[in-house]
Amino acid sequence: MSHFTQKLGLPVMSSSQAQKHVTHNEALTILDSLVQLGLVSRSLEAPPTDPQDGSCYLVAGEGAGVWEGRGSTIAHWQSPMWTYFQPRAGWISWIADEELLLVFDGDAWRSFPGTFGSLGINAAADELNRLAVGGAASLFDGREGGHSLKVNKAASAASANVVWQTGYSGRAELGLLGSDDLQLKVSADGNTWENAITVDRISGNVGLGRSPGAARLEVSGGIRNSSSFSPYLQLANTGPSGAQAWIGIPDWNRSAFYIYGSVSDIMTMYDTPTRSHRLYGGGSERIRIASGGDVGIGTSSPTARLHVAGAIRAGSYLKAALPSAATVGAGTLAYVSDAAGGAQFAYSDGTQWLKMRDGNPV
Template structure:
């Protein structure tokens, strides 16, 4: 054997003369192939004026002095071209392309095209770690097509895991969308990376788009949107309100970490639902709640009593709704609910229950001191006692029916505590109707019993002049009737 196996370096033979020639040939070959770097791989003809030591990979259809040397390494040495046949595994740096090629035994291939499979971590302009195994620091990232479409796939192991995109500011989460904790599609946002609000959810089973955070839809032109974006109830639901709750909670748990802080928040969240004929109960824990309450329009509400604001049935005085310069509970036109098991108060100004075009039902309610009236019905609004109740505080009027308002308390027992005073009248009816036949009043009150004016009608079904509580006789005027 006169050559080395891999690089084909000539051996110096024992009987050889001029052994230095063979030695120098080997050094020249090493100078070409060790730390191999070529200038170009696309030339088919030798360059006209090569420099000593220039190296090339001979391209296809070679001509001139490179004929028959396709794929070989051509090196200009001592005024002539020397050629070396590569073998599998050789690497070379191609200067004009700034890339590394490898010989696979049949030709030169781009090492990038061979891939890195698998690679434990890859960092592009940054350092990857065991969590972020692919890390890229760049102004943009492009995923281009290969002649058709393209998909970006995010796969998770189990339904309870996350498969999502997280958007951050200063490495703190601000928005996330994807499969977050189940197989529904979620979109949620955060102001601080700690507390999150789910803004949008798409059901995996039927594609229904839900708005867990609620959405005010009062315009009748939004009817189509109402049908498609609301969660449709499949059973009755309860939301909980506590004085130690938070309006950032979801309201579904009777704990400080689950309950809402305000009754209004619970109502607004309920308004984002399609009730689908089921009942929603706002269960209010013991304590005092000072925010004015406006009953929202509901979708799929079968009756006013299907939306319930409930306190403590055994001790209604333990749950107090108390407002200053505001009505306690308002029902605008097109709304309605049942209020029960609580005490209602107002100061400075404001009505306890205000059915302003809407419908309010009530039972086991204690009416404390109210600045203007315990119950006002106006603009065709209606209030109905669906159970017995109590009066524990004074007010200018207990009942006030105006401008088409209607109050119905027939057959109920009213317990008066501590002789409350009514400076205008216990029952005031002006352009409205009050139906109060068959009632029982336990206790006494001071002030005028009734006032019916401007065609207002108070119907006691023959209860008599002293039927209603008070210490001063009632009166009628300008078409008002007391029957």
């Protein structure tokens, strides 16, 4: 039978041994030193001048002074002498002056651990989910600096993404999903996924419900702007001579489209409570479409299907350049500069052009 234990080298009492308490106390001292091992430091080659009873040090280098030749061993001080222990694979120790946990692998002390095959924090990790965390929240704290969380993939065709689930069934995922463009997808059941947003990695252009195109934003489907205030869409040219376009609802009873110059309205269209439409230019109303469909140009009270307050000028044609009377239809007017009998208006009867003056062909 060996006189020492296999792992810690504790002295073992023999059946006929005298003064058994000496052996017993020596074993207790070793246990007190090595169980729940804590090292004051691993940076000293020579012992400190005033060590505390029970303190342990990992001898640095080859050792010096009374530690000479004791490199990489554990030196334990119990007044009035040092005792040395050779660490074995699997021993774990806390290094107090570095606030570092180390493990001995049989050859050297290494940070604990070097690598984990998997890690579960209040949860069970597995071959797929190598890191599993169970709890209400996780914090990645940059303290007084920044913090970067990286998700890497090996190839463009692979995915690097974050998935949000309900009952372990996917509902949304964001990341590089089979390409290097940023995508956001959503799902109702975890099986069928709809592409909501894609951002082109080169241009930065965005596609909503579709792939990005040549414009900064392209949308497949309608756009709705809802607000308890005056909702609007503003398009602004920020150049030195730029104009602004507004599409919005100024109040509860009308919608409008505005194009603003630097001082006054260039164009404004309203849909008022009377259901009429008005086109403004230069700050003044120019055209109105009444609720019944009558159109006024230069008047806000049209009394005919087309009511023009001012002169009307028709385009001038040579007879040979007149469009087909059948194509333009009966009732179309045109000014013919070389009509027989002199320049005059002509009209289409659906078959040919006739002179307004006498009804004869032009």
